Amino acid sequence: MKLKKTRKARNCYSCKSSISKGDLYGQKSIALGTKVNGQTETAEGMYTVVHQMRIPVDMCQVCLGVK
Ligand SMILES: [Zn+2]
Numbered sequence: 404m405k406l407k408k409t410r411k412a413r414n415c416y417s418c419k420s421s422i423s424k425g426d427l428y429g430q431k432s433i434a435l436g437t438k439v440n441g442q443t444e445t446a447e448g449m450y451t452v453v454h455q456m457r458i459p460v461d462m463c464q465v466c467l468g469v470k
Pocket of ligand 1: 418
């Protein structure tokens, strides 16, 4: 996961904490809608084709597991 420096204030999608200007953040694709049983979870860098829309969300370093 490559982190970027944000040029504007953002909010972490996961923990809802704010990411201030100049802080590092990452973007992750999440699926919109409810997960269906038997659907494959997203694996490292690979996305299974599902009948869902994927949108990029902002996440802080903590939620991305970056130290
Ligand atoms: Zn977070």
